[in-house]
Amino acid sequence: MRACVVGAGPGGIVTAKVLLENGFDVTVFDKYQQVGGIWSAEGCYDGLASQSALRIFEFADLPNSLHFAGAVDTQRYLEDYARTFGVLDRVRPGTEVISIRPVDGPGRTGSSGWLIGSRPAGDESAEVHREAFDYVVVASGAHHHARVPELPGRESFHGTVLYSNEVRAGTFTGRRVVVVGGGKSALDLVTRAAREAASATIVQRKVNWMIPERLLLGLVGYKWILFTRLGEALLPRYHDPACIRPIDRIDERVKRALWWLITRDMLLSAGLYRLPKRLRPTHALPFHLVHAGVMPRGYTRALRRGSIAPRISAVAAYTGQGLLLATGEELPADVIVFATGHHKVFPFLDPGVGVHDSAGRLRLYRGIVPPGADRLAFVGFRQVFNNIMGMELTAHWLTRHFRATLRTTPGEQEMCEAIDARLAWQERVLPGSGGYDFGPYDIHCADELLHDMGLRSRGARNLPAEYLLPGAIARRYAGLSRRRSHATE
Numbered sequence: 095m096r097a098c099v100v101g102a103g104p105g106g107i108v109t110a111k112v113l114l115e116n117g118f119d120v121t122v123f124d125k126y127q128q129v130g131g132i133w134s135a136e137g138c139y140d141g142l143a144s145q146s147a148l149r150i151f152e153f154a155d156l157p158n159s160l161h162f163a164g165a166v167d168t169q170r171y172l173e174d175y176a177r178t179f180g181v182l183d184r185v186r187p188g189t190e191v192i193s194i195r196p197v198d199g200p201g202r203t204g205s206s207g208w209l210i211g212s213r214p215a216g217d218e219s220a221e222v223h224r225e226a227f228d229y230v231v232v233a234s235g236a237h238h239h240a241r242v243p244e245l246p247g248r249e250s251f252h253g254t255v256l257y258s259n260e261v262r263a264g265t266f267t268g269r270r271v272v273v274v275g276g277g278k279s280a281l282d283l284v285t286r287a288a289r290e291a292a293s294a295t296i297v298q299r300k301v302n303w304m305i306p307e308r309l310l311l312g313l314v315g316y317k318w319i320l321f322t323r324l325g326e327a328l329l330p331r332y333h334d335p336a337c338i339r340p341i342d343r344i345d346e347r348v349k350r351a352l353w354w355l356i357t358r359d360m361l362l363s364a365g366l367y368r369l370p371k372r373l374r375p376t377h378a379l380p381f382h383l384v385h386a387g388v389m390p391r392g393y394t395r396a397l398r399r400g401s402i403a404p405r406i407s408a409v410a411a412y413t414g415q416g417l418l419l420a421t422g423e424e425l426p427a428d429v430i431v432f433a434t435g436h437h438k439v440f441p442f443l444d445p446g447v448g449v450h451d452s453a454g455r456l457r458l459y460r461g462i463v464p465p466g467a468d469r470l471a472f473v474g475f476r477q478v479f480n481n482i483m484g485m486e487l488t489a490h491w492l493t494r495h496f497r498a499t500l501r502t503t504p505g506e507q508e509m510c511e512a513i514d515a516r517l518a519w520q521e522r523v524l525p526g527s528g529g530y531d532f533g534p535y536d537i538h539c540a541d542e543l544l545h546d547m548g549l550r551s552r553g554a555r556n557l558p559a560e561y562l563l564p565g566a567i568a569r570r571y572a573g574l575s576r577r578r579s580h581a582t583e
Contacts, residue, residue, distance in 0.1 A: 095119065095496075098210050098227040100191045100442075102129040102181075104172060105474035105485040106233035108153055111179040112489040116497070118229070122181065125190040125215035129182065130172040144168050145278060145388035146480050147307070147317045149564070153486050154572040155179070162307070162388075190215040191234075194470075195444040197226055204230075204447075205468040211442075229496055232440060233473040233485075236530065239437040243274075247412035251430075258283060258433040265429060266291040272417055272425050274409055275433035276302045278387025283431055285390045288401035295403040295425055297417070303375045303382050304389040306364040309356075316388070319356075320479070321564040323537055328352055329380055332538040333519035336545050341561060353379050365394035373397065373404055384524040384533035388480065438475065438528060455529030457513050460543070462492055465509040469496065475530040478539050483568045484532075490574050491543045501548045536566030549574075 095118045099106050102124035110120045144151050144163045151168065152158030156175050160167055176182040193211035196204040208230045213220040240257040248255070256265070258279045271287040273280050276298030287294035306312070309319050319325050327341040328349050357379045361367045366374050375382065396402045408420040416427035438456055440449065447467050451457050458464055461476030471492040478484040494500050504512065520527045532539050541551040554560040554570075 095229065096121070096207075096227045097229040097231065097496075098123065098208070098225075099231045099233055100124075100194070100210075101233035101235055101474075102126070102176070102185050102187070103233060103235050103474070104130075104482045105235070105488070106231075107172060107176045107181045108482075108486045109231050109233055109473050109489040109492070110181045110184055111175075112486075112493050113231075114180060114184070116493050118493075118496075120181075120184050121227070122185040123189045123191045123210070123212055124185055124187055127187045128169065128173070129176045129185055129187075130169045146482075147315050149567050149569065150317060150321070150481055150483075152568050153482065154568040154570075154574060157569070186212075188215050189213070191442050192222065193442050193444070194230055194232075194440075194447075196446075200444065200446050203466055203468045204470055207469060229469045229471075231471050231473055231492065232443070234440065235474060236438050236477065237436045239439050239441075240432070241435045241437050242432045243409065243434060245409060245411050247418075250414045251412040251416065252414070253416070253427055254429045256429065256431050258431060261431060266294075268292050269428035270416075270426055271295070271429045271431065272297060272427040273431045273433060274298075274417075275435075276300060277385065277433060277435070278304070278390075280433035281387070281390050281393050283433060284402055285393045285396060288392075288396040291429075293403070294396075294401060295405060295427075297405045297407060297409060297419065297425070299406070299408050301373055301375050301406065302385045303360070303377075303379065304364060304393075305386050306360065306389050307391070309359055309363050311359065312363050317564045317567075320534060321481075321536060321566040323561045323565050326535060326537050328356075329383075329534060330523045332535055332542075333516050334538070334542050334545075337538045337541040337551075364389050365398075369394065369397055372406055380534070381525075383479070384527050384531050386479070386533075438530060451517070451529070455517060457510075457517075457529065459504070459509040459513055460491065460546070461530060461532070462488055463495060463509075465506045465513070471495065476539065477531045478536045478566070479534045481536050481566055483566060483571065484536065484539055486568060487540055487543045487571065487574075491546060494547055500546050502546070540566065540571070 097113050097118040097120050099110050099122045102122050106122055107129055110122050113120045148161040151160060153175060158171050189212050191212050195209050197207045197209050207226050207228045209224055209226050211222045211224050213222050266287045267290050269291055270293045271291040272295045273284040274297045284294050284296040305316050309316050327344055331342055409417055410420045411418045413424055416425045418424050447464060449456055449464050456475055458472055463471050473485055473488050476484055476488055517529055524533045544551045552560055
């Protein structure tokens, strides 16, 4: 069974590892020269760091002692993982996939396999090499195709315009920097600019929630609150009834009271109470947790000291000197950096394989497989908060899907109905999720996949540990391949 994995980031290498364990002959294509996706030297912006606390950024079968690690250490861990489990020898580095189409031709489902077209990365004149595979897994990542607003007047501005991925060492030194965006990357970059640039300004349409590294007045790491079953029970009820436990049925009045307390604590722990009200999130938790990242160290301090100049506005146009805001204010700039998100698109995929709806949301059953396309799966688009464990569980689920050994195998119509129901839930509970971001539902997402595989979702030895200790951590799922084989027997 020949399997092709597109992408050698975290999702790609763990998928290759699980497929190899299950007897697949795996080839991994990646346009970078190193495994690791955006963490590799060619793909990361300068100063990129993980927002994961201890035991969060790790796979089940290789412990990782990193804690809010930088790109170099994260890259080293991913390379060690790929080397340890025989994936590194399966990678074709510097190879870009430009087409994926059914072997039987356009309009087919891929039941006879898929034809992969590839060439050396960056060489558009090179001859395209075509190769057939029985199975294809797309793990190309969700952060490669930049979404940059089309603004008038670009020709009038003679400074530097970059996307966040393009920032490198020395980009900000001694220059006037304007960062556009309100997410994790925008805050990272403007915090760096506050240290290096002549001036640093952040422009955001609204202030999103950011999670401080420590909660409960700065005394307890966030994973002890957000990554527990009790913590997830305070969220709106998960869409899949099979994953609902009695604790998830806490009275809504109790939830609202607890979220009021959590909101106040988060404002205090992040230092936001010491900022003007306009610089605090306007929506009450947990409404906007899907957009949350971990607050960069030094961000709120730089705001208080005036090292970062915040502007709450949309951008309207370029000017000869910088940017014009919708408020009418003009911001002078030498460097403008857009950290405004990415399109979740797959330009190499056959147009007949529909993976988006009319609103641009991903339509994947369980966030993994497109209805009507056989032997094709996606990893990394069932995204959960700050945690690569979801990718590993996805790899186990899709391997079982390929082998037709899941507990149930729904038909195309059933898949479509399940997708419709889940997208409606996400739109209500996680607005702006794009159909792929499951936000803070780490444990429920894990339970859903384990249920499909016929495996127990309880990972602790006793009930207090099950509900009060972090459950969305990889080591609870160690040896999953062995558990899968026993379940099959």
